[in-house]
Amino acid sequence: MxxxxxxxxxxxxxxxxxxxxxxxxxxxxxxxxxxxxxxxxxxxxxxxxxxxxxxxxxxxxxxxxxxxxxxxxxxxxxxxxxxxxxxxxxxxxxxxxxxxxxxxxxxxxSPTTLSKEDCWEIIKKKLKTEVDNREDLKAIGLQLAEKCKGLPLAATMIRDALHLKSKEVEWDGLLKL
Missing domain, CATH: 3.30.370 (Barnase; Chain D)
Structure with a gap:
């Protein structure tokens, strides 16, 4: 129709x-x-x-x-x-x-940008690793969220890159890119 x-x-x-x-x-x-x-x-x-x-x-x-x-x-x-x-x-x-x-x-x-905390929520959502109990990953994750500059697409891409990663060195490697 x-x-x-x-x-x-x-x-x-x-x-x-x-x-x-x-x-x-x-x-x-x-x-x-x-x-x-x-x-x-x-x-x-x-x-x-x-x-x-x-x-x-x-x-x-x-x-x-x-x-x-x-x-x-x-x-x-x-x-x-x-x-x-x-x-x-x-x-x-x-x-x-x-x-x-x-x-x-x-x-x-003019799209509004997200806070660092909102970007962090996007990053940690659907990760295979439980990051709330991992201070080492949480600290790196918050730094990564800061690098997103409030852009949800950037946070989503970081989340996708970290999806199966559970080692601090892997997270740190992404932070240093």
Whole structure:
């Protein structure tokens, strides 16, 4: 049974530390066409993308670049948008949030970070080793939780790495990475 149709393209692009407008635009074009884009000129890429655009949801994930001029350069994408299109940005920086949200009807999500104790709870959950009675592992585990910088994904990855490890030297080895 079809309840409704969702006639909108969706792109999820991880921006991360390396802000490269050509790479971001190429990623969107490649996702749209399902073909590798060999173009390197931004104007040519824009023209190809403009032909493909319609109504879309664009998620720019993990934006780190705080330059308003770089953000202005990216806004060309929005000029191709059909009514009802949306752009969402995830960022850890309040500066990015203010740059994005002052540019029209856009949203920016700033994920909150966890406390060291919450990260420690994630790390010790589902471990094969009972760590609450092991002061040696608990001390290292709390240091590892601190290294997570409040990011639940980092805590989960540490937990997965320690899943079957019960020796202090193994935990200490991960801490020193």
């Amino acid at each position: 079809v309840i409704g149709t969702f006639n909108m393209r969706m792109w999820w692009v991880c921006v991360s530390l390396e802000y490269d407008l050509i790479q971001i635009t190429k990623a969107i074009l490649e996702d749209t066409t399902s073909k590798v884009c060999t173009l390197s000129n931004l104007d040519f890429i824009k023209r190809q993308l403009k032909k493909m655009m319609g109504k879309f949801l664009l998620v720019l994930d993990d934006m780190w670049n705080e330059s308003p001029s770089d953000w202005d350069a990216m806004k060309f994408l929005f000029s191709f948008a059909a009514p009802g299109s949306r752009v969402s940005v995830t960022a850890r920086s309040k500066t990015i949030s203010s740059i994005v949200t002052t540019n029209g009807d856009l949203t920016c999500f």
